[in-house]
Amino acid sequence: MASPAIPLYAPAHNHEGEGKMSEESSGRPFAGRTALITGSGQNIGRAIALAFARGGANVVINGHRNKEAIDRVAAEAEALGVRALPILADVADPGAVQAMVDKAAETFGGVDIAVSNVSVRLHTKFLDISIEEWQRIINSNLSASFYLARAVLPLMQARNWGRIIHISGKDGFAVIPNRAHNVTCKAGVFALSKAIAVEFGQFGITANTIAPGVIDTTRDWTQYPHFANGYGERIEEIPVRRIGHVDDIADACVYLVNAGFVTGQLLHVNGGDGLF
Known part of the structure:
Protein backbone atom coordinates (compact mmCIF):
# COMPACT_ATOMS: atom_id res chain seq x y z
CA MET A 1 0.00 0.00 0.00
CA ALA A 2 1.34 3.43 -0.93
CA SER A 3 2.56 5.65 1.86
CA PRO A 4 0.37 8.67 2.65
CA ALA A 5 1.48 11.91 1.05
CA ILE A 6 3.43 14.28 3.25
CA PRO A 7 2.46 17.97 3.00
CA LEU A 8 5.15 20.14 1.42
CA TYR A 9 6.18 21.93 4.60
CA ALA A 10 5.28 19.28 7.20
CA PRO A 11 8.06 17.36 8.96
CA ALA A 12 7.90 13.63 8.29
CA HIS A 13 8.47 12.84 11.96
CA ASN A 14 7.76 14.62 15.20
CA HIS A 15 10.77 13.67 17.27
CA GLU A 16 11.14 15.03 20.77
CA GLY A 17 12.19 18.67 20.60
CA GLU A 18 11.61 18.82 16.84
CA GLY A 19 7.91 19.45 16.46
CA LYS A 20 5.92 21.73 18.70
CA MET A 21 3.27 22.09 16.01
CA SER A 22 -0.29 21.08 16.86
CA GLU A 23 -2.76 19.46 14.47
CA GLU A 24 -4.44 22.84 14.12
CA SER A 25 -1.21 24.38 12.84
CA SER A 26 -0.30 21.56 10.45
CA GLY A 27 -0.80 23.90 7.49
CA ARG A 28 1.63 26.36 9.11
CA PRO A 29 4.34 24.06 10.41
CA PHE A 30 6.63 26.82 11.61
CA ALA A 31 3.99 28.32 13.93
CA GLY A 32 5.60 29.05 17.28
CA ARG A 33 9.05 29.34 15.69
CA THR A 34 11.10 32.49 15.12
CA ALA A 35 13.35 32.92 12.10
CA LEU A 36 16.07 35.57 11.82
CA ILE A 37 17.37 36.25 8.31
CA THR A 38 20.23 38.67 7.77
CA GLY A 39 20.23 40.78 4.62
CA SER A 40 16.48 40.27 4.19
CA GLY A 41 15.45 43.67 2.88
CA GLN A 42 15.56 42.44 -0.73
CA ASN A 43 16.42 39.63 -3.09
CA ILE A 44 17.18 36.18 -1.64
CA GLY A 45 16.89 37.25 2.00
CA ARG A 46 13.42 38.73 1.45
CA ALA A 47 12.24 35.54 -0.29
CA ILE A 48 13.53 33.39 2.58
CA ALA A 49 11.83 35.55 5.20
CA LEU A 50 8.48 35.46 3.40
CA ALA A 51 8.71 31.68 2.90
CA PHE A 52 9.10 31.18 6.64
CA ALA A 53 6.28 33.67 7.30
CA ARG A 54 3.98 31.71 4.99
CA GLY A 55 4.84 28.67 7.08
CA GLY A 56 3.75 30.50 10.24
CA ALA A 57 7.08 31.62 11.71
CA ASN A 58 7.59 35.03 13.23
CA VAL A 59 10.44 36.71 11.40
CA VAL A 60 13.26 39.11 12.19
CA ILE A 61 14.06 41.21 9.12
CA ASN A 62 17.57 42.61 9.00
CA GLY A 63 19.28 45.22 6.88
CA HIS A 64 22.27 47.51 7.26
CA ARG A 65 21.22 50.88 5.84
CA ASN A 66 17.78 50.84 4.22
CA GLU A 76 4.58 41.82 3.81
CA ALA A 77 5.30 39.19 6.45
CA GLU A 78 2.68 40.55 8.83
CA ALA A 79 0.13 40.47 6.01
CA LEU A 80 0.69 36.71 6.03
CA GLY A 81 -0.53 36.55 9.63
CA VAL A 82 2.71 36.47 11.60
CA ARG A 83 4.67 38.97 13.65
CA ALA A 84 7.71 40.67 12.17
CA LEU A 85 10.53 42.65 13.73
CA PRO A 86 12.64 44.86 11.41
CA ILE A 87 16.10 45.64 12.79
CA LEU A 88 18.87 47.71 11.24
CA ALA A 89 22.19 46.15 12.24
CA ASP A 90 25.61 45.81 10.67
CA VAL A 91 26.30 42.06 10.78
CA ALA A 92 30.03 42.76 10.54
CA ASP A 93 29.77 44.24 14.05
CA PRO A 94 29.58 41.46 16.69
CA GLY A 95 28.02 43.83 19.23
CA ALA A 96 25.28 44.82 16.80
CA VAL A 97 24.57 41.15 16.01
CA GLN A 98 24.30 40.26 19.68
CA ALA A 99 21.99 43.22 20.31
CA MET A 100 19.79 42.15 17.40
CA VAL A 101 19.51 38.60 18.70
CA ASP A 102 18.82 39.87 22.23
CA LYS A 103 15.99 42.04 20.86
CA ALA A 104 14.58 39.09 18.94
CA ALA A 105 14.66 36.91 22.07
CA GLU A 106 13.05 39.67 24.13
CA THR A 107 10.27 40.05 21.53
CA PHE A 108 9.62 36.44 20.57
CA GLY A 109 11.18 34.38 23.34
CA GLY A 110 14.06 33.01 21.28
CA VAL A 111 15.47 32.39 17.82
CA ASP A 112 14.86 28.94 16.32
CA ILE A 113 16.05 29.47 12.75
CA ALA A 114 19.00 31.66 11.75
CA VAL A 115 19.94 32.30 8.13
CA SER A 116 23.21 34.12 7.45
CA ASN A 117 22.69 35.70 4.05
CA VAL A 118 24.68 38.94 3.87
CA SER A 119 27.43 39.11 1.27
CA VAL A 120 29.53 41.81 -0.37
CA ARG A 121 30.96 40.69 -3.71
CA LEU A 122 33.81 42.78 -5.08
CA HIS A 123 35.67 42.02 -8.29
CA THR A 124 39.33 42.80 -7.50
CA LYS A 125 42.54 41.26 -8.80
CA PHE A 126 44.46 39.46 -6.06
CA LEU A 127 47.41 41.86 -5.89
CA ASP A 128 45.03 44.82 -5.91
CA ILE A 129 43.16 43.66 -2.81
CA SER A 130 44.21 45.96 0.01
CA ILE A 131 44.48 44.74 3.59
CA GLU A 132 41.49 46.95 4.42
CA GLU A 133 39.38 45.45 1.60
CA TRP A 134 40.38 41.90 2.59
CA GLN A 135 39.39 42.49 6.21
CA ARG A 136 36.13 44.15 5.20
CA ILE A 137 35.02 41.21 3.04
CA ILE A 138 36.17 38.56 5.51
CA ASN A 139 34.28 40.32 8.30
CA SER A 140 31.03 40.82 6.39
CA ASN A 141 30.98 37.54 4.44
CA LEU A 142 32.51 35.07 6.91
CA SER A 143 32.93 36.47 10.42
CA ALA A 144 29.32 37.70 10.37
CA SER A 145 28.15 34.07 10.14
CA PHE A 146 30.23 33.22 13.22
CA TYR A 147 28.85 36.23 15.11
CA LEU A 148 25.27 35.19 14.35
CA ALA A 149 25.80 31.53 15.23
CA ARG A 150 27.57 32.45 18.46
CA ALA A 151 24.62 34.65 19.47
CA VAL A 152 21.78 32.24 18.64
CA LEU A 153 23.24 28.87 19.65
CA PRO A 154 22.66 29.30 23.41
CA LEU A 155 18.99 30.08 22.67
CA MET A 156 18.69 27.01 20.48
CA GLN A 157 20.39 24.82 23.06
CA ALA A 158 17.86 25.97 25.66
CA ARG A 159 15.03 24.73 23.42
CA ASN A 160 16.87 21.61 22.26
CA TRP A 161 16.07 22.57 18.67
CA GLY A 162 17.56 24.87 16.09
CA ARG A 163 18.41 25.39 12.45
CA ILE A 164 21.38 27.36 11.12
CA ILE A 165 21.72 27.97 7.39
CA HIS A 166 24.59 29.73 5.65
CA ILE A 167 24.10 31.13 2.16
CA ASN A 182 34.83 36.19 -1.51
CA VAL A 183 35.97 32.74 -2.67
CA THR A 184 37.62 32.25 0.72
CA CYS A 185 34.48 33.32 2.57
CA LYS A 186 32.08 31.21 0.52
CA ALA A 187 34.13 28.08 1.15
CA GLY A 188 34.64 29.11 4.78
CA VAL A 189 30.97 29.27 5.71
CA PHE A 190 30.60 25.65 4.65
CA ALA A 191 33.46 24.66 6.93
CA LEU A 192 31.78 26.64 9.71
CA SER A 193 28.51 24.77 9.12
CA LYS A 194 30.30 21.43 9.46
CA ALA A 195 31.97 22.49 12.71
CA ILE A 196 28.64 23.61 14.20
CA ALA A 197 26.88 20.47 12.98
CA VAL A 198 29.36 18.17 14.73
CA GLU A 199 29.41 20.08 18.01
CA PHE A 200 25.73 20.92 18.37
CA GLY A 201 23.89 18.02 16.74
CA GLN A 202 23.37 16.47 20.18
CA PHE A 203 21.14 19.43 21.04
CA GLY A 204 18.75 18.94 18.13
CA ILE A 205 20.50 21.66 16.13
CA THR A 206 21.43 21.31 12.47
CA ALA A 207 23.75 23.52 10.42
CA ASN A 208 23.88 23.45 6.64
CA THR A 209 25.02 25.52 3.68
CA ILE A 210 23.26 26.49 0.46
CA ALA A 211 25.30 27.51 -2.58
CA PRO A 212 23.09 29.37 -5.06
CA GLY A 213 23.91 29.34 -8.75
CA VAL A 214 22.98 32.19 -11.09
CA ILE A 215 19.97 33.82 -9.43
CA ASP A 216 17.99 36.73 -10.88
CA THR A 217 18.52 39.49 -8.31
CA THR A 218 19.08 43.22 -8.13
CA ARG A 219 22.84 43.65 -8.12
CA ASP A 220 25.72 46.01 -8.85
CA TRP A 221 26.57 44.90 -12.37
CA THR A 222 29.94 46.66 -12.27
CA GLN A 223 31.15 43.83 -10.04
CA TYR A 224 30.05 41.15 -12.55
CA PRO A 225 32.12 41.69 -15.72
CA HIS A 226 31.63 38.03 -16.63
CA PHE A 227 27.96 38.96 -17.21
CA ALA A 228 28.85 41.66 -19.71
CA ASN A 229 25.89 40.64 -21.88
CA GLY A 230 23.49 40.00 -19.02
CA TYR A 231 22.15 36.52 -18.33
CA GLY A 232 21.46 35.66 -21.97
CA GLU A 233 24.44 33.50 -22.91
CA ARG A 234 24.56 31.82 -19.50
CA ILE A 235 21.07 30.36 -19.88
CA GLU A 236 22.30 28.03 -22.64
CA GLU A 237 25.01 26.72 -20.29
CA ILE A 238 22.57 25.76 -17.52
CA PRO A 239 21.00 22.30 -17.96
CA VAL A 240 17.52 23.43 -16.87
CA ARG A 241 17.77 26.34 -19.34
CA ARG A 242 16.75 29.10 -17.01
CA ILE A 243 18.14 31.51 -14.47
CA GLY A 244 17.32 30.74 -10.85
CA HIS A 245 14.62 32.59 -8.93
CA VAL A 246 14.98 33.81 -5.36
CA ASP A 247 12.17 31.42 -4.39
CA ASP A 248 14.36 28.49 -5.45
CA ILE A 249 16.72 29.40 -2.61
CA ALA A 250 13.86 30.01 -0.20
CA ASP A 251 12.45 26.55 -0.99
CA ALA A 252 15.84 25.02 -0.21
CA CYS A 253 15.85 26.79 3.16
CA VAL A 254 12.40 25.44 3.96
CA ALA A 259 15.09 17.96 7.34
CA GLY A 260 16.18 17.16 10.87
CA PHE A 261 18.46 14.32 9.71
CA VAL A 262 20.41 16.53 7.32
CA THR A 263 23.29 18.43 8.87
CA GLY A 264 26.79 19.57 7.94
CA GLN A 265 25.83 19.39 4.28
CA LEU A 266 26.22 21.61 1.23
CA LEU A 267 23.22 21.98 -1.09
CA HIS A 268 23.96 23.39 -4.54
CA VAL A 269 20.88 25.11 -5.96
CA ASN A 270 22.07 25.93 -9.46
CA GLY A 271 19.97 24.15 -12.08
CA GLY A 272 22.81 21.73 -12.78
CA ASP A 273 25.24 24.55 -13.58
CA GLY A 274 28.25 22.80 -12.09
CA LEU A 275 27.84 19.25 -10.85
CA PHE A 276 30.01 18.88 -7.76
Missing part, protein backbone atom coordinates in the same frame (compact mmCIF):
# COMPACT_ATOMS: atom_id res chain seq x y z
CA LYS A 67 15.13 51.06 6.95
CA GLU A 68 12.32 51.52 4.42
CA ALA A 69 13.22 48.23 2.72
CA ILE A 70 13.15 46.12 5.87
CA ASP A 71 9.95 47.84 7.00
CA ARG A 72 8.32 46.89 3.68
CA VAL A 73 9.33 43.25 4.04
CA ALA A 74 8.12 43.22 7.65
CA ALA A 75 4.74 44.55 6.48
CA SER A 168 27.31 30.51 0.26
CA GLY A 169 27.86 30.67 -3.51
CA LYS A 170 29.19 28.76 -6.46
CA ASP A 171 32.39 30.79 -6.38
CA GLY A 172 33.39 29.04 -3.18
CA PHE A 173 33.63 25.77 -5.10
CA ALA A 174 34.13 26.71 -8.78
CA VAL A 175 36.50 29.62 -8.40
CA ILE A 176 35.71 32.88 -10.19
CA PRO A 177 38.84 34.93 -10.99
CA ASN A 178 39.55 38.17 -9.15
CA ARG A 179 37.46 37.36 -6.10
CA ALA A 180 39.95 35.74 -3.73
CA HIS A 181 38.38 37.23 -0.62
CA TYR A 255 13.61 21.95 3.10
CA LEU A 256 16.61 22.22 5.41
CA VAL A 257 14.46 23.43 8.31
CA ASN A 258 12.22 20.39 7.91
Whole structure:
Protein backbone atom coordinates (compact mmCIF):
# COMPACT_ATOMS: atom_id res chain seq x y z
CA MET A 1 0.00 0.00 0.00
CA ALA A 2 1.34 3.43 -0.93
CA SER A 3 2.56 5.65 1.86
CA PRO A 4 0.37 8.67 2.65
CA ALA A 5 1.48 11.91 1.05
CA ILE A 6 3.43 14.28 3.25
CA PRO A 7 2.46 17.97 3.00
CA LEU A 8 5.15 20.14 1.42
CA TYR A 9 6.18 21.93 4.60
CA ALA A 10 5.28 19.28 7.20
CA PRO A 11 8.06 17.36 8.96
CA ALA A 12 7.90 13.63 8.29
CA HIS A 13 8.47 12.84 11.96
CA ASN A 14 7.76 14.62 15.20
CA HIS A 15 10.77 13.67 17.27
CA GLU A 16 11.14 15.03 20.77
CA GLY A 17 12.19 18.67 20.60
CA GLU A 18 11.61 18.82 16.84
CA GLY A 19 7.91 19.45 16.46
CA LYS A 20 5.92 21.73 18.70
CA MET A 21 3.27 22.09 16.01
CA SER A 22 -0.29 21.08 16.86
CA GLU A 23 -2.76 19.46 14.47
CA GLU A 24 -4.44 22.84 14.12
CA SER A 25 -1.21 24.38 12.84
CA SER A 26 -0.30 21.56 10.45
CA GLY A 27 -0.80 23.90 7.49
CA ARG A 28 1.63 26.36 9.11
CA PRO A 29 4.34 24.06 10.41
CA PHE A 30 6.63 26.82 11.61
CA ALA A 31 3.99 28.32 13.93
CA GLY A 32 5.60 29.05 17.28
CA ARG A 33 9.05 29.34 15.69
CA THR A 34 11.10 32.49 15.12
CA ALA A 35 13.35 32.92 12.10
CA LEU A 36 16.07 35.57 11.82
CA ILE A 37 17.37 36.25 8.31
CA THR A 38 20.23 38.67 7.77
CA GLY A 39 20.23 40.78 4.62
CA SER A 40 16.48 40.27 4.19
CA GLY A 41 15.45 43.67 2.88
CA GLN A 42 15.56 42.44 -0.73
CA ASN A 43 16.42 39.63 -3.09
CA ILE A 44 17.18 36.18 -1.64
CA GLY A 45 16.89 37.25 2.00
CA ARG A 46 13.42 38.73 1.45
CA ALA A 47 12.24 35.54 -0.29
CA ILE A 48 13.53 33.39 2.58
CA ALA A 49 11.83 35.55 5.20
CA LEU A 50 8.48 35.46 3.40
CA ALA A 51 8.71 31.68 2.90
CA PHE A 52 9.10 31.18 6.64
CA ALA A 53 6.28 33.67 7.30
CA ARG A 54 3.98 31.71 4.99
CA GLY A 55 4.84 28.67 7.08
CA GLY A 56 3.75 30.50 10.24
CA ALA A 57 7.08 31.62 11.71
CA ASN A 58 7.59 35.03 13.23
CA VAL A 59 10.44 36.71 11.40
CA VAL A 60 13.26 39.11 12.19
CA ILE A 61 14.06 41.21 9.12
CA ASN A 62 17.57 42.61 9.00
CA GLY A 63 19.28 45.22 6.88
CA HIS A 64 22.27 47.51 7.26
CA ARG A 65 21.22 50.88 5.84
CA ASN A 66 17.78 50.84 4.22
CA LYS A 67 15.13 51.06 6.95
CA GLU A 68 12.32 51.52 4.42
CA ALA A 69 13.22 48.23 2.72
CA ILE A 70 13.15 46.12 5.87
CA ASP A 71 9.95 47.84 7.00
CA ARG A 72 8.32 46.89 3.68
CA VAL A 73 9.33 43.25 4.04
CA ALA A 74 8.12 43.22 7.65
CA ALA A 75 4.74 44.55 6.48
CA GLU A 76 4.58 41.82 3.81
CA ALA A 77 5.30 39.19 6.45
CA GLU A 78 2.68 40.55 8.83
CA ALA A 79 0.13 40.47 6.01
CA LEU A 80 0.69 36.71 6.03
CA GLY A 81 -0.53 36.55 9.63
CA VAL A 82 2.71 36.47 11.60
CA ARG A 83 4.67 38.97 13.65
CA ALA A 84 7.71 40.67 12.17
CA LEU A 85 10.53 42.65 13.73
CA PRO A 86 12.64 44.86 11.41
CA ILE A 87 16.10 45.64 12.79
CA LEU A 88 18.87 47.71 11.24
CA ALA A 89 22.19 46.15 12.24
CA ASP A 90 25.61 45.81 10.67
CA VAL A 91 26.30 42.06 10.78
CA ALA A 92 30.03 42.76 10.54
CA ASP A 93 29.77 44.24 14.05
CA PRO A 94 29.58 41.46 16.69
CA GLY A 95 28.02 43.83 19.23
CA ALA A 96 25.28 44.82 16.80
CA VAL A 97 24.57 41.15 16.01
CA GLN A 98 24.30 40.26 19.68
CA ALA A 99 21.99 43.22 20.31
CA MET A 100 19.79 42.15 17.40
CA VAL A 101 19.51 38.60 18.70
CA ASP A 102 18.82 39.87 22.23
CA LYS A 103 15.99 42.04 20.86
CA ALA A 104 14.58 39.09 18.94
CA ALA A 105 14.66 36.91 22.07
CA GLU A 106 13.05 39.67 24.13
CA THR A 107 10.27 40.05 21.53
CA PHE A 108 9.62 36.44 20.57
CA GLY A 109 11.18 34.38 23.34
CA GLY A 110 14.06 33.01 21.28
CA VAL A 111 15.47 32.39 17.82
CA ASP A 112 14.86 28.94 16.32
CA ILE A 113 16.05 29.47 12.75
CA ALA A 114 19.00 31.66 11.75
CA VAL A 115 19.94 32.30 8.13
CA SER A 116 23.21 34.12 7.45
CA ASN A 117 22.69 35.70 4.05
CA VAL A 118 24.68 38.94 3.87
CA SER A 119 27.43 39.11 1.27
CA VAL A 120 29.53 41.81 -0.37
CA ARG A 121 30.96 40.69 -3.71
CA LEU A 122 33.81 42.78 -5.08
CA HIS A 123 35.67 42.02 -8.29
CA THR A 124 39.33 42.80 -7.50
CA LYS A 125 42.54 41.26 -8.80
CA PHE A 126 44.46 39.46 -6.06
CA LEU A 127 47.41 41.86 -5.89
CA ASP A 128 45.03 44.82 -5.91
CA ILE A 129 43.16 43.66 -2.81
CA SER A 130 44.21 45.96 0.01
CA ILE A 131 44.48 44.74 3.59
CA GLU A 132 41.49 46.95 4.42
CA GLU A 133 39.38 45.45 1.60
CA TRP A 134 40.38 41.90 2.59
CA GLN A 135 39.39 42.49 6.21
CA ARG A 136 36.13 44.15 5.20
CA ILE A 137 35.02 41.21 3.04
CA ILE A 138 36.17 38.56 5.51
CA ASN A 139 34.28 40.32 8.30
CA SER A 140 31.03 40.82 6.39
CA ASN A 141 30.98 37.54 4.44
CA LEU A 142 32.51 35.07 6.91
CA SER A 143 32.93 36.47 10.42
CA ALA A 144 29.32 37.70 10.37
CA SER A 145 28.15 34.07 10.14
CA PHE A 146 30.23 33.22 13.22
CA TYR A 147 28.85 36.23 15.11
CA LEU A 148 25.27 35.19 14.35
CA ALA A 149 25.80 31.53 15.23
CA ARG A 150 27.57 32.45 18.46
CA ALA A 151 24.62 34.65 19.47
CA VAL A 152 21.78 32.24 18.64
CA LEU A 153 23.24 28.87 19.65
CA PRO A 154 22.66 29.30 23.41
CA LEU A 155 18.99 30.08 22.67
CA MET A 156 18.69 27.01 20.48
CA GLN A 157 20.39 24.82 23.06
CA ALA A 158 17.86 25.97 25.66
CA ARG A 159 15.03 24.73 23.42
CA ASN A 160 16.87 21.61 22.26
CA TRP A 161 16.07 22.57 18.67
CA GLY A 162 17.56 24.87 16.09
CA ARG A 163 18.41 25.39 12.45
CA ILE A 164 21.38 27.36 11.12
CA ILE A 165 21.72 27.97 7.39
CA HIS A 166 24.59 29.73 5.65
CA ILE A 167 24.10 31.13 2.16
CA SER A 168 27.31 30.51 0.26
CA GLY A 169 27.86 30.67 -3.51
CA LYS A 170 29.19 28.76 -6.46
CA ASP A 171 32.39 30.79 -6.38
CA GLY A 172 33.39 29.04 -3.18
CA PHE A 173 33.63 25.77 -5.10
CA ALA A 174 34.13 26.71 -8.78
CA VAL A 175 36.50 29.62 -8.40
CA ILE A 176 35.71 32.88 -10.19
CA PRO A 177 38.84 34.93 -10.99
CA ASN A 178 39.55 38.17 -9.15
CA ARG A 179 37.46 37.36 -6.10
CA ALA A 180 39.95 35.74 -3.73
CA HIS A 181 38.38 37.23 -0.62
CA ASN A 182 34.83 36.19 -1.51
CA VAL A 183 35.97 32.74 -2.67
CA THR A 184 37.62 32.25 0.72
CA CYS A 185 34.48 33.32 2.57
CA LYS A 186 32.08 31.21 0.52
CA ALA A 187 34.13 28.08 1.15
CA GLY A 188 34.64 29.11 4.78
CA VAL A 189 30.97 29.27 5.71
CA PHE A 190 30.60 25.65 4.65
CA ALA A 191 33.46 24.66 6.93
CA LEU A 192 31.78 26.64 9.71
CA SER A 193 28.51 24.77 9.12
CA LYS A 194 30.30 21.43 9.46
CA ALA A 195 31.97 22.49 12.71
CA ILE A 196 28.64 23.61 14.20
CA ALA A 197 26.88 20.47 12.98
CA VAL A 198 29.36 18.17 14.73
CA GLU A 199 29.41 20.08 18.01
CA PHE A 200 25.73 20.92 18.37
CA GLY A 201 23.89 18.02 16.74
CA GLN A 202 23.37 16.47 20.18
CA PHE A 203 21.14 19.43 21.04
CA GLY A 204 18.75 18.94 18.13
CA ILE A 205 20.50 21.66 16.13
CA THR A 206 21.43 21.31 12.47
CA ALA A 207 23.75 23.52 10.42
CA ASN A 208 23.88 23.45 6.64
CA THR A 209 25.02 25.52 3.68
CA ILE A 210 23.26 26.49 0.46
CA ALA A 211 25.30 27.51 -2.58
CA PRO A 212 23.09 29.37 -5.06
CA GLY A 213 23.91 29.34 -8.75
CA VAL A 214 22.98 32.19 -11.09
CA ILE A 215 19.97 33.82 -9.43
CA ASP A 216 17.99 36.73 -10.88
CA THR A 217 18.52 39.49 -8.31
CA THR A 218 19.08 43.22 -8.13
CA ARG A 219 22.84 43.65 -8.12
CA ASP A 220 25.72 46.01 -8.85
CA TRP A 221 26.57 44.90 -12.37
CA THR A 222 29.94 46.66 -12.27
CA GLN A 223 31.15 43.83 -10.04
CA TYR A 224 30.05 41.15 -12.55
CA PRO A 225 32.12 41.69 -15.72
CA HIS A 226 31.63 38.03 -16.63
CA PHE A 227 27.96 38.96 -17.21
CA ALA A 228 28.85 41.66 -19.71
CA ASN A 229 25.89 40.64 -21.88
CA GLY A 230 23.49 40.00 -19.02
CA TYR A 231 22.15 36.52 -18.33
CA GLY A 232 21.46 35.66 -21.97
CA GLU A 233 24.44 33.50 -22.91
CA ARG A 234 24.56 31.82 -19.50
CA ILE A 235 21.07 30.36 -19.88
CA GLU A 236 22.30 28.03 -22.64
CA GLU A 237 25.01 26.72 -20.29
CA ILE A 238 22.57 25.76 -17.52
CA PRO A 239 21.00 22.30 -17.96
CA VAL A 240 17.52 23.43 -16.87
CA ARG A 241 17.77 26.34 -19.34
CA ARG A 242 16.75 29.10 -17.01
CA ILE A 243 18.14 31.51 -14.47
CA GLY A 244 17.32 30.74 -10.85
CA HIS A 245 14.62 32.59 -8.93
CA VAL A 246 14.98 33.81 -5.36
CA ASP A 247 12.17 31.42 -4.39
CA ASP A 248 14.36 28.49 -5.45
CA ILE A 249 16.72 29.40 -2.61
CA ALA A 250 13.86 30.01 -0.20
CA ASP A 251 12.45 26.55 -0.99
CA ALA A 252 15.84 25.02 -0.21
CA CYS A 253 15.85 26.79 3.16
CA VAL A 254 12.40 25.44 3.96
CA TYR A 255 13.61 21.95 3.10
CA LEU A 256 16.61 22.22 5.41
CA VAL A 257 14.46 23.43 8.31
CA ASN A 258 12.22 20.39 7.91
CA ALA A 259 15.09 17.96 7.34
CA GLY A 260 16.18 17.16 10.87
CA PHE A 261 18.46 14.32 9.71
CA VAL A 262 20.41 16.53 7.32
CA THR A 263 23.29 18.43 8.87
CA GLY A 264 26.79 19.57 7.94
CA GLN A 265 25.83 19.39 4.28
CA LEU A 266 26.22 21.61 1.23
CA LEU A 267 23.22 21.98 -1.09
CA HIS A 268 23.96 23.39 -4.54
CA VAL A 269 20.88 25.11 -5.96
CA ASN A 270 22.07 25.93 -9.46
CA GLY A 271 19.97 24.15 -12.08
CA GLY A 272 22.81 21.73 -12.78
CA ASP A 273 25.24 24.55 -13.58
CA GLY A 274 28.25 22.80 -12.09
CA LEU A 275 27.84 19.25 -10.85
CA PHE A 276 30.01 18.88 -7.76
